[in-house]
Amino acid sequence: MIAPVPTRPFSLAFEPDLVNVSLASLLPVKALRPTVKISQKYTQIAASVREIGLVESPVVARDRRMPGFFLLLDGHLRVEVLKDLERTEVECLVSTDDEALTYNRRINRLSVVQERAMIVRAMERGVSADKIAAALCVRPESVRRRVRMLDGICDEAVSLLRDKQCPIAVFETMQKMRPIRQIETAELMVGANNYTVNYANAILAMTPQSGLVDGGTRKTVKGVTPETLARMDRELAKLQEAVTSIEETYGRDNLELTVVRGYLSKLLGNGRVVRYLVQNRPEFLDEFQAIADIKAPLTIEAAA
Incomplete structure (x- = not known):
């Protein structure tokens, strides 16, 4: 008979029900900048609240030292907008932990x-x-x-850029390309971790006429000759091929490096081995130490 698996106790991170809280009883955990009300973010939040109401409830925690008061953990701009709209209450999500972290960082x-x-x-x-x-x-x-913005953009290119922070103008630039070139452009941007309009325009400038939609023209770059563009296009293609090759083996190479690093760290912790290397193979000792001192392998995004 299989013994039941013991369950570990857990506690809820938030109270199960939203609570109506008076704005006067909210204690902000940070001060807003004096210029915040002229920022674009504040203007957008204010417009959203006026048009459709509060979408995301502020996060608060009960003040253990002052019953009836709440620490405002997240939602300072929303609360400030409500005050400007002369509201007196707001529905809040009550955290059971009063740690003043910014919840939006986890979004x-x-x-x-x-x-x-x-x-x-x-x-x-x-x-x-x-x-x-x-x-x-x-x-x-x-x-x-x-x-x-996605009119004329093939599904494969959209899939590659679906979760990337690309400006709208990037897709408008890609609309001038044929589907195969759109995919190549998306792959280049992902490989280089570069989603700027300038990078997209540079790719467009290096796109041959056959890669453009009917009637499309290559973007001209002042001071750059067609021969220079052709050379840049070849170099970019080689770079993309190299990046793709690295991505294919990166996971395996990263795992092997982690195993080797752990083994060498343990090996260098043996005094007898270190003495032998010092006396017989000092060049090996330097290399082993350099590998063991690597803190953590980079991710592909960080390496880019």
């Missing part, structure tokens, strides 16, 4: 592709572009631009 920011998907879904449900623009504090044309 992955939406990429422009993911943001577009949400906008398209909202418009399919009948929300107008004007209302979405008001909620995001942008112009209606900016919303329509987001909706159009």
